Structures are given as structure tokens and as C-alpha cells.
Amino acid sequence: MDAAEKILLIVLDGASDRPTYHGKTPFMDATMVHVDKLAKEGILGIMDVIAPGRPPGSDTAHLSLLGYDPCKIYTGRGPFEAAGVGIDVKPGDIAFRGNFATVRDGEVVDRRAGRIRDTHELVQAVQENLDLEAEFIFKESAGHRAAFVLRGENLSPHVTPSDPLHTGKMIEVRPTVDDAASRRTARILNEFTRKVFEILKNNTVNIDREKKGELPGNIVLLRGAGVVPHLQSFEDRWGLKSAVIAATALVIGIGKLTGMDFIPTDGATGGVDTNLTGKIENVNKALKNHDFVLLNIKGADESGHDGDFKKKATFLSRVDRALSNLEIDESMLISVTADHTTPISLREHAGDPVPLLIRGIGVRTDRQQKFDETTAALGGMNRIRGLDIMPTLIDLIGKGKKFGA
Amino acid sequence: MDAAEKILLIVLDGASDRPTYHGKTPFMDATMVHVDKLAKEGILGIMDVIAPGRPPGSDTAHLSLLGYDPCKIYTGRGPFEAAGVGIDVKPGDIAFRGNFATVRDGEVVDRRAGRIRDTHELVQAVQENLDLEAEFIFKESAGHRAAFVLRGENLSPHVTPSDPLHTGKMIEVRPTVDDAASRRTARILNEFTRKVFEILKNNTVNIDREKKGELPGNIVLLRGAGVVPHLQSFEDRWGLKSAVIAATALVIGIGKLTGMDFIPTDGATGGVDTNLTGKIENVNKALKNHDFVLLNIKGADESGHDGDFKKKATFLSRVDRALSNLEIDESMLISVTADHTTPISLREHAGDPVPLLIRGIGVRTDRQQKFDETTAALGGMNRIRGLDIMPTLIDLIGKGKKFGA
Numbered sequence: 001m002d003a004a005e006k007i008l009l010i011v012l013d014g015a016s017d018r019p020t021y022h023g024k025t026p027f028m029d030a031t032m033v034h035v036d037k038l039a040k041e042g043i044l045g046i047m048d049v050i051a052p053g054r055p056p057g058s059d060t061a062h063l064s065l066l067g068y069d070p071c072k073i074y075t076g077r078g079p080f081e082a083a084g085v086g087i088d089v090k091p092g093d094i095a096f097r098g099n100f101a102t103v104r105d106g107e108v109v110d111r112r113a114g115r116i117r118d119t120h121e122l123v124q125a126v127q128e129n130l131d132l133e134a135e136f137i138f139k140e141s142a143g144h145r146a147a148f149v150l151r152g153e154n155l156s157p158h159v160t161p162s163d164p165l166h167t168g169k170m171i172e173v174r175p176t177v178d179d180a181a182s183r184r185t186a187r188i189l190n191e192f193t194r195k196v197f198e199i200l201k202n203n204t205v206n207i208d209r210e211k212k213g214e215l216p217g218n219i220v221l222l223r224g225a226g227v228v229p230h231l232q233s234f235e236d237r238w239g240l241k242s243a244v245i246a247a248t249a250l251v252i253g254i255g256k257l258t259g260m261d262f263i264p265t266d267g268a269t270g271g272v273d274t275n276l277t278g279k280i281e282n283v284n285k286a287l288k289n290h291d292f293v294l295l296n297i298k299g300a301d302e303s304g305h306d307g308d309f310k311k312k313a314t315f316l317s318r319v320d321r322a323l324s325n326l327e328i329d330e331s332m333l334i335s336v337t338a339d340h341t342t343p344i345s346l347r348e349h350a351g352d353p354v355p356l357l358i359r360g361i362g363v364r365t366d367r368q369q370k371f372d373e374t375t376a377a378l379g380g381m382n383r384i385r386g387l388d389i390m391p392t393l394i395d396l397i398g399k400g401k402k403f404g405a
Numbered sequence: 406m407d408a409a410e411k412i413l414l415i416v417l418d419g420a421s422d423r424p425t426y427h428g429k430t431p432f433m434d435a436t437m438v439h440v441d442k443l444a445k446e447g448i449l450g451i452m453d454v455i456a457p458g459r460p461p462g463s464d465t466a467h468l469s470l471l472g473y474d475p476c477k478i479y480t481g482r483g484p485f486e487a488a489g490v491g492i493d494v495k496p497g498d499i500a501f502r503g504n505f506a507t508v509r510d511g512e513v514v515d516r517r518a519g520r521i522r523d524t525h526e527l528v529q530a531v532q533e534n535l536d537l538e539a540e541f542i543f544k545e546s547a548g549h550r551a552a553f554v555l556r557g558e559n560l561s562p563h564v565t566p567s568d569p570l571h572t573g574k575m576i577e578v579r580p581t582v583d584d585a586a587s588r589r590t591a592r593i594l595n596e597f598t599r600k601v602f603e604i605l606k607n608n609t610v611n612i613d614r615e616k617k618g619e620l621p622g623n624i625v626l627l628r629g630a631g632v633v634p635h636l637q638s639f640e641d642r643w644g645l646k647s648a649v650i651a652a653t654a655l656v657i658g659i660g661k662l663t664g665m666d667f668i669p670t671d672g673a674t675g676g677v678d679t680n681l682t683g684k685i686e687n688v689n690k691a692l693k694n695h696d697f698v699l700l701n702i703k704g705a706d707e708s709g710h711d712g713d714f715k716k717k718a719t720f721l722s723r724v725d726r727a728l729s730n731l732e733i734d735e736s737m738l739i740s741v742t743a744d745h746t747t748p749i750s751l752r753e754h755a756g757d758p759v760p761l762l763i764r765g766i767g768v769r770t771d772r773q774q775k776f777d778e779t780t781a782a783l784g785g786m787n788r789i790r791g792l793d794i795m796p797t798l799i800d801l802i803g804k805g806k807k808f809g810a
Binding site for chain 1: 466
């Protein structure tokens with residue numbers, strides 16, 4: 001075999017970090033026998049997923065990693081969330097992320113309605129009773145989350161969120177651009193806020209919750225407005241039949257919008273309690289009839305946002321153990337990386353480059369033997385950008401597109 | 406002396422590779438005493454000649470290395486080939502590469518007319534008898550190759566090749582853009598195909614070839630359509646009087662179009678049998694009255710396309726021995742690199758970065774002592790792009806242009 005034929009891209013979401021605990025990062029602290037073996041057999045480098053010092057969102061990061069320039073196509077997170085929860089969004093739709101929340105006397109008292117879990121009946125009540133001046137789609141997502149889509153002419157993503165982003169006084173949506181479409185969209189969203197509250201305030205689910213001393217989900221706060229972009233399919237772009245294995249709506253949504261097969265995993269939660277074994281089993285299966293598989297594992301990011309070093313390092317050790325079940329053969333090119341750095345110290349995304357490894361036939365190996373941030377910086381790849389990784393992987397399987405003759 | 410004054414840029418065409426043979430690349434396998442000495446005395450790095458993972462053509466690669474952005478000026482290979490075979494092309498000309506081929510009953514049976522060698526009489530017959538609705542220039546190149554140029558208003562490079570690129574049915578040229586110039590150009594090229602066949606089919610050279618059981622060169626297939634760009638001269642751009650020493654029409658053409666002196670070498674073939682000693686002698690001479698010399702050595706690329714590891718490594722060892730005759734003095738800044746990677750495993754250009762070395766006064770040295778792909782990745786230059794190399798070299802001889810004050 002002269003080159004690998006298939007690509008497995010493993011994104012350890014938010015796993016990249018800064019040294020905190022005795023000068024170590026979670027990658028350095030974790031036991032990562034299998035990943036380190038890949039590092040030893042392959043080549044390492046560091047990668048600015050967007051640009052040096054620019055903290056990526058998970059959305060812009062994954063777009064970059066898949067070879068779609070977020071600077072050209074990204075207007076907000078809503079479209080990818082909406083696609084991820086199963087809304088059949090269309091280019092031009094205006095999409096939002098939503099939260100069920102609790103409002104009392106015009107004040108948001110809890111942005112997650114007491115972390116309400118089953119919102120199905122509430123969503124149904126809205127679907128059946130809400131009437132707006134534009135066509136819309138409203139759908140529940142995991143826990144307190146939901147997605148909302150406006151469809152039609154004369155709409156705009158240039159509006160402020162209805163979500164105040166912290167507890168306190170409810171706010172009116174305002175246009176951020178002074179044109180008819182933005183003014184109309186703001187008006188529709190304010191109408192949405194008022195009417196949804198009227199529909200939900202006396203819903204039996206909420207009355208029952210209040211009786212039990214739980215917070216009612218009596219309002220839906222929207223944010224992340226974005227236009228659904230027209231994306232070339234991943235297969236048209238790179239010539240590879242592709243699948244995505246992920247738990248979070250956002251990554252699933254990006255996969256769906258780029259025409260990937262989404263392969264669900266029972267027990268995949270997006271948290272540290274996720275079903276890692278199931279995900280790896282799905283990868284093994286998916287690689288039998290796909291040329292490209294994107295595996296996103298989210299738990300490390302959650303630990304980073306929690307500021308919990310031990311939780312993050314322990315989860316990475318678990319990921320490594322699960323990877324012992326990965327069926328590696330020489331037709332595969334494997335790349336392991338993160339979509340962004342989520343330092344324990346910041347509890348938020350940061351712009352540090354992420355470590356990157358590539359292992360497979362024809363890869364120029366280097367002398368590095370461990371997968372962590374500082375070792376990767378000594379690797380033979382040196383430093384590349386997120387948008388460079390797909391062309392690099394495609395080229396390594398012998399499918400690079402020559403420029404010139 | 407505070408800085409070097411002259412630059413020698415040695416491009417080992419296609420010499421960069423991927424590890425194949427016992428984990429080695431040809432650079433690692435070859436005996437490269439002299440180049441390794443330069444590596445030890447200088448600084449190493451890796452270079453994405455176009456961009457990471459983007460396989461360069463030899464044409465776009467050399468344009469980048471000389472500081473001309475191919476993304477802005479490159480439309481096809483034809484102009485550089487045509488200039489290389491000595492056609493005095495002018496900006497705006499539409500130029501093509503051509504092959505003498507054998508056609509029978511409307512089918513191309515051999516794209517190289519049995520690797521016909523002397524096409525002079527055939528070319529002359531075309532020159533004397535061909536009449537087209539636009540001004541044209543037709544000239545032979547090495548072996549079965551030729552170049553064709555259309556000149557005048559209302560012409561376009563947006564046409565399909567008349568060369569079917571493999572044996573089989575002849576094809577009509579079609580415009581790829583729907584405008585009058587493209588339609589007219591396609592019509593002229595189809596007229597060229599028909600009329601050239603009429604002129605050549607009963608030519609005595611071809612009748613004699615058929616008698617001897619050789620394939621006739623009875624058609625000329627065109628490809629690589631491009632507009633001759635207006636290129637600022639190398640001397641105007643970089644302030645250096647320059648010369649090119651190369652065997653292949655393409656590199657010679659790029660040199661001519663940028664106003665370099667072309668210094669021919671007897672016995673330079675572009676293959677592994679080339680006259681390396683003669684080329685190095687010419688470099689020694691050229692550096693006496695030029696500030697910049699581009700030396701292109703092509704053989705390693707040919708070996709890569711042949712998939713012949715031993716041939717490639719042996720040729721690189723020969724290049725190294727020939728470099729023992731290079732008269733190095735401290736007025737010279739020497740850079741050694743490749744224009745692209747041509748892996749033995751792929752037999753085609755690939756997008757891996759190429760190794761790069763720079764040696765001369767004032768260069769920040771590093772700890773690397775060997776010129777190969779993985780050692781270069783550890784070098785002090787880290788990773789740069791092809792368009793960065795000329796500004797870097799110019800700056801090292803103290804002629805960098807300050808941006809700002």
C-alpha cells in the first residue's frame with residue numbers, strides 16, 4: 001500500500017490546556033498509552049485552529065477543521081444547533097439557540113428553569129398555539145435547550161439576543177442594523193417572547209413543577225442568531241464519503257449541514273459520563289463504509305469549563321483506554337487534535353494552539369513520543385492553521401489537488 | 406564583510422519525498438557530504454511552496470520561489486513552456502503546450518508518436534502551410550513536444566485541451582466560459598487540429614516512419630492553455646541581475662519571462678543523465694557577473710515520477726558530488742531546496758513541505774547537521790511559505806525593503 005485510503009479525525013473537544021497543576025496540563029497528567037503510541041509512530045505539531053491567540057468557538061473550530069472558512073460563512077451558532085437537533089434548515093433561514101428559563105414579574109430568575117429536563121410537552125404547547133407573522137420551526141434539544149428557526153423573505157440575523165445572558169430584567173430584542181428586515185425580525189422575536197410566555201405560564205407541566213417547588217419553564221430565551229449558510233457538501237469538497245460520531249447538537253449540526261452521515265451512539269452524553277466504548281465501536285463500523293470519520297469527544301471541554309483539573313485528566317485517561325478498542329489498520333490515516341484550548345484556569349475557550357498528531361503510511365515521523373501541548377510544539381509539523389489540516393490529510397492519502405502542472 | 410552580496414538558489418526539482426524505504430526518504434539514503442556541510446553551517450526549515458497540503462506544479466512552484474504569486478498570475482503552463490522553447494511571447498498571448506501524436510481513424514493511438522525525436526521538418530511543414538483566422542506561432546521543443554501561441558484580440562484561455570490526455574477518440578475543443586472570445590478560440594483550435602492533420606498525414610517524414618514500422622507524428626495535441634502574464638522583471642522586483650541555469654523548457658521559460666539571462670549547458674537533459682559538472686561550472690561563471698543565480702536540477706523529479714527510490718537516491722548522491730566543484734566564497738548566500746515533493750510512493754507531486762537550507766554570512770545557524778525532510782523540520786527557520794523565500798534571501802544580503810519608518 002502506497003498511502004492510506006481513509007481518514008479518522010479525532011477531536012478531543014476543549015482538551016488542550018495551559019500548565020496549571022505542578023506545571024502540567026491535563027494531557028501531561030493523564031495516562032495516554034494509546035495516544036502516545038500514535039504520537040510516537042506519527043508526526044506532531046501545533047495548530048492555530050483559527051489564528052494565533054484567537055479563541056475559537058466549537059462551531060468555528062469544527063468548520064475550520066473540516067475545511068470551511070468560518071470567516072466567510074459563519075454568522076452565528078444558531079444554524080448549526082438547529083440542524084443538530086434535527087431541524088431541516090435551509091440556506092437563508094435565520095436560526096437561534098434557545099433556553100427554557102423562568103421569568104417572574106419581568107425578571108429572569110433562572111436561565112435554565114431549574115435545569116428542566118423534559119420539555120417535550122412545553123414545546124408541543126408552543127408548536128400548537130403559537131402564531132407569528134413569519135413561518136417558524138421550534139424544537140426541543142437536550143435538557144433545557146431548544147432551537148428556533150425563522151423562514152422566509154425580509155428576515156435578518158442582525159438582532160440582539162432576547163436572552164439577557166444573566167438573571168435580571170427581561171430585555172427587548174433590538175435590531176443591530178437599521179434596515180427593514182432587522183426591524184421586522186426584532187419585532188417578531190419580541191412577539192415570540194410575549195406569546196410563548198402567555199402559552200406557557202399556565203401550562204399544567206409548569207403548574208405541577210411549581211407545586212413540587214421546581215422552577216417553571218415559562219419563557220424561551222433566544223441567542224446565537226445566524227443565517228443558515230449554503231455549504232458545499234463534504235463529499236463534493238474533498239471527495240470522501242463521510243460520517244460524524246458526536247453527542248453535541250452543534251457538531252452533529254455541522255456534520256448534517258455538510259452532508260455527513262450522522263451515526264448516533266446510545267449513551268453518548270457530551271459529558272464525562274459518555275459511552276466512550278460505544279463511540280469507538282461506531283468508529284470501527286463507520287470506517288468500513290466511509291472514507292472519512294469525524295469523532296468528537298466532548299467531556300474534556302466540560303471539565304475545562306468546570307475548572308476541574310482532575311476531572312479533565314481522568315477523563316482523558318478514560319478516552320485513552322477506550323481507544324484501545326480502535327481497530328487500526330494501515331488503510332487508515334489517523335489524526336488526533338482538539339478544537340480549542342479550554343484552560344482549567346480560565347474556564348473558557350482560549351486561543352493557545354492545540355496539539356495535533358497524524359499517523360499513517362507515508363507520514364514523515366519525528367522524534368516526539370508523547371501527545372501533549374509542549375511536546376507537540378517540538379514536532380515535525382511545526383505550526384499550521386485549522387484550515388490547513390484537511391488539505392494536509394487529503395494530500396497524505398494521495399488525493400491532493402495539484403495547482404499548476 | 407557584513408552580509409553576502411550574491412544569492413545562489415539551488416532547486417532540486419521534486420527531490421523532497423516521504424519515508425518509504427526502511428522509513429527513509431531518498432535524501433536520507435543518499436550520500437550528501439557537501440549539502441550536509443552547508444546544512445551544518447547554515448539554518449534549516451521546511452517550506453510550503455504554495456500552502457500546506459497543496460501539491461504545486463513545477464510552474465506555480467518556481468513562480469512562488471522567485472516571489473511571483475501564482476494565485477494572481479497563473480492561468481496555465483503554456484506561456485512558460487512557450488517562452489522556454491524560445492518563442493518571444495508577449496503579455497496577452499494565449500499559449501499552449503503541444504505533443505506530436507499519432508491518430509488513426511479519428512483515434513489517438515499514441516500520444517507521443519512513438520516518442521518521435523526530430524520533428525523539425527514536420528514543424529516546418531506546419532509553419533509553411535498552416536493558415537488560421539488568428540496570428541500564431543508554432544515551434545518544436547525537445548522530443549515529441551512543441552509549443553503553440555495565438556496572438557491578437559478576441560482570444561481566451563478558457564477552452565478545453567484538444568489533447569484527450571489518454572489514447573482513444575479525438576475530442577473537439579470546447580469553450581469553458583460562454584463568451585465570444587472563448588468560442589472563437591475553441592473554433593480556431595479545432596481548425597488547427599484538422600488543418601495540421603491534413604498537412605502532416607502525407608508528409609514524407611511520416612511516410613518514411615510508417616515504412617520503417619514507426620508511428621507517424623500526424624497530429625499535434627494541445628493542452629495547458631494560459632494567458633501570458635505581464636511579469637515585472639526579476640531585476641526590477643528584487644534589484645538583482647539574475648541568471649537561470651536549467652534544462653527544462655518550463656523553468657527556462659519562467660526565467661525568460663522574468664528577464665533572467667538563460668545560460669545553456671551542453672549535455673543538460675533534465676534527466677538523471679544530465680551534465681551536472683557542466684551546470685556547476687556554469688554556476689561558477691554566472692556568479693562572477695550576476696547577483697542571483699537560479700540553478701534547477703531536474704533528475705530527482707523524474708525518478709520520483711518513475712517511482713524509483715534507488716535511482717532518486719543515487720542521483721542525489723551524484724548531485725552532491727558535483728557540488729564539490731561549486732566555488733563557494735563568503736560573498737555568496739546559498740539556499741538549497743526543492744520545488745515540491747514527488748514521493749516515490751505516489752509517482753506524482755504531493756503537498757508535503759519541502760526541506761530548505763540557507764547558508765551564508767549573518768544567517769542564524771541552528772543545531773541541525775543534515776539536509777533531509779525530518780531534520781529540516783527541526784531547523785531554526787521553522788515553517789515558511791514559498792513566497793517568503795525571496796524576501797528572506799534579499800533581506801539576508803541587506804537589501805530588504807523596510808515597511809514603515
